[in-house]
Amino acid sequence: MRCPFCYVDDTRVIDSRPADDGCSIRRRRQCDACGRRFTTYEKVETIPLIVIKKDKNRETYDRKKIESGIIRSCHKRPVSAEQISKCIDDIENEIFNLEAKEVESTTIGEIVMDKIKDLDQVAYVRFASVYREFKDVNTFMNELSKLLSANSDKK
Incomplete structure (x- = not known):
């Protein structure tokens, strides 16, 4: 120095x-x-992460957006603030471990979906209904049947 x-x-x-x-x-x-x-x-020097949105616009990564989506999904569910915080930390670790300067929002969404599924299944369905933009009851039921078959495979 x-x-x-x-x-x-x-x-x-x-x-x-x-x-x-x-x-x-x-x-x-x-x-x-x-x-x-x-x-x-x-x-520690962190590289700024750019998120590529669905409409191809770019914006800087914001942890608060993931946090608000998960908190909304877990509303009135038996999920503690500590569990939510740990889930968000795990999501961020996975995102930053990609070691990319730009990440598509769909990639982040899939990581969130994967992590929230282990957190709470009702929260997962709530998040999925917004993230996947369910248009009707059939798409909602398809997602539920995937979740139920995954649960029966674990047993």
């Missing part, structure tokens, strides 16, 4: 500790040339 006072590249870390936000590390450094001390902060 270059010294901000004398611009020499020789500095050393004297002290390291987590910063107040818990997401970065605060480092106290000292320049070997001039002896002055300064503080630096180190944090």
